[in-house]
Amino acid sequence: MPNLDINSIKIRREVSDIITYVSDLFLEAVESWSSDIHIEPNRDFILIRFRQDWDFTIFDKLDVKNTSTLLTRLKVLARVKIDENKKPQDWKIVYNYEPTNWDDREIIDVRFSTLPTAYWEKIVMRILRQDTSLIDITKLWLLPANLERVRKALKSKYWIILVAWPTGSWKSTTLFWVLKNYNPLEYNISTLEDPIEYDIDYVNQSQVRPDIWYWFADWLKSLMRQDPDIIMVWEIRDKETSNLAVEAALTGHLVVSTIHTNSAAATIQRLTNMWVETFLLVSALKMIISQRLAKRTCKFCKIEDKLSEAKMITVRKILDNILSKEDLSNIVFYKWAWCEKCNNSGYKWRIWIHEVLIMEDYLEKPILDDASSNHLKELAMENWMITIVQDALLKATLWDTTVEEALKLI
Numbered sequence: 571m572p573n574l575d576i577n578s579i580k581i582r583r584e585v586s587d588i589i590t591y592v593s594d595l596f597l598e599a600v601e602s603w604s605s606d607i608h609i610e611p612n613r614d615f616i617l618i619r620f621r622q623d624w625d626f627t628i629f630d631k632l633d634v635k636n637t638s639t640l641l642t643r644l645k646v647l648a649r650v651k652i653d654e655n656k657k658p659q660d661w662k663i664v665y666n667y668e669p670t671n672w673d674d675r676e677i678i679d680v681r682f683s684t685l686p687t688a689y690w691e692k693i694v695m696r697i698l699r700q701d702t703s704l705i706d707i708t709k710l711w712l713l714p715a716n717l718e719r720v721r722k723a724l725k726s727k728y729w730i731i732l733v734a735w736p737t738g739s740w741k742s743t744t745l746f747w748v749l750k751n752y753n754p755l756e757y758n759i760s761t762l763e764d765p766i767e768y769d770i771d772y773v774n775q776s777q778v779r780p781d782i783w784y785w786f787a788d789w790l791k792s793l794m795r796q797d798p799d800i801i802m803v804w805e806i807r808d809k810e811t812s813n814l815a816v817e818a819a820l821t822g823h824l825v826v827s828t829i830h831t832n833s834a835a836a837t838i839q840r841l842t843n844m845w846v847e848t849f850l851l852v853s854a855l856k857m858i859i860s861q862r863l864a865k866r867t868c869k870f871c872k873i874e875d876k877l878s879e880a881k882m883i884t885v886r887k888i889l890d891n892i893l894s895k896e897d898l899s900n901i902v903f904y905k906w907a908w909c910e911k912c913n914n915s916g917y918k919w920r921i922w923i924h925e926v927l928i929m930e931d932y933l934e935k936p937i938l939d940d941a942s943s944n945h946l947k948e949l950a951m952e953n954w955m956i957t958i959v960q961d962a963l964l965k966a967t968l969w970d971t972t973v974e975e976a977l978k979l980i
């Protein structure tokens with residue numbers, strides 16, 4: 571585990587050259603595949619740390635006298651107002667990553683945000699790597715059976731919903747993966763995002779502007795007059811947007827959007843709570859993909875994980891309807907042995923876990939009859955839907971994650 575003992579981190583007094591210091595900061599954050607840089611001024615010091623997967627690692631602890639120089643340097647790079655420290659600000663830094671191996675150089679967008687705190691301002695910078703391999707089909711970690719169903723559903727012009735829970739489950743990567751399935755020269759693809767995270771060529775990207783009261787619903791109405799084929803709406807939050815999405819899907823558009831619920835089946839109830847008529851919903855909706863993240867295991871220190879009898883019984887019960895008796899008895903799981911490659915944490919990066927619900931005939935009547943989420947889930951499972959926990963356990967058998975991580979998703 572990284573050293574997180576508060577008393578053992580020494581305060582560094584001086585930073586001799588702030589430009590080099592900040593450039594080293596970015597370099598280390600990018601090379602360690604961190605997702606966020608946190609700059610946290612306290613009374614006597616500034617803590618600088620990185621988020622990697624779920625954990626924090628400390629980059630440095632600076633004497634408070636360096637605060638002004640550091641914040642100014644970062645604000646200059648982010649092109650925000652240097653003298654504004656009473657209000658939050660956000661913008662973007664474009665970081666030119668130039669490693670020793672010239673072929674790997676990369677232009678990286680960094681989302682910059684400040685928030686005034688009791689002492690100075692806290693800065694968080696999210697590193698958004700435009701690594702196209704992230705949007706590669708295999709990297710989405712869809713099981714082959716689900717991949718086939720998703721691809722088939724993408725051929726239709728209906729409404730597709732992505733459920734990402736909790737916040738920050740990399741929904742943008744999945745949304746862009748969906749868009750990458752279409753040739754933008756053949757379609758008019760438009761998006762409304764909040765915020766725009768990745769630039770995509772040939773796609774018309776707009777950003778919601780709550781500051782001028784220009785919301786999703788207003789924008790969607792304007793967009794419908796722009797002859798769109800494929801519409802991506804960052805989030806369905808209210809009655810008006812959800813009904814406009816249904817209308818767009820029913821008039822021959824592919825609508826891709828996200829919603830906050832905790833499962834694929836619960837999404838249907840959420841939409842009817844937003845006053846979407848069930849008879850319109852069954853015609854407009856094609857697919858719901860629920861997505862979570864789980865820690866990905868280090869492939870360098872794999873050993874067999876002998877589960878306790880009680881745990882094995884739980885696991886078998888969960889997988890009972892999708893695996894044969896024989897497969898269930900031969901199932902093997904793995905755990906890590908700790909090694910240098912994973913920093914003795916056993917985990918390296920993360921994987922996506924999915925639950926794919928396809929709208930089919932068997933769901934129509936129950937939805938029209940206002941069936942409960944649990945009942946819809948049971949019906950879907952009878953019709954071969956792989957649940958989130960099952961998906962995670964199957965991925966655990968493939969050594970992508972552990973049983974422990976999978977069971978957390980129950």
Ligand SMILES: [Zn+2]
Pocket residue numbers: 868869870871906907908909910911912913914916917
């Ligand atoms: Zn390892």
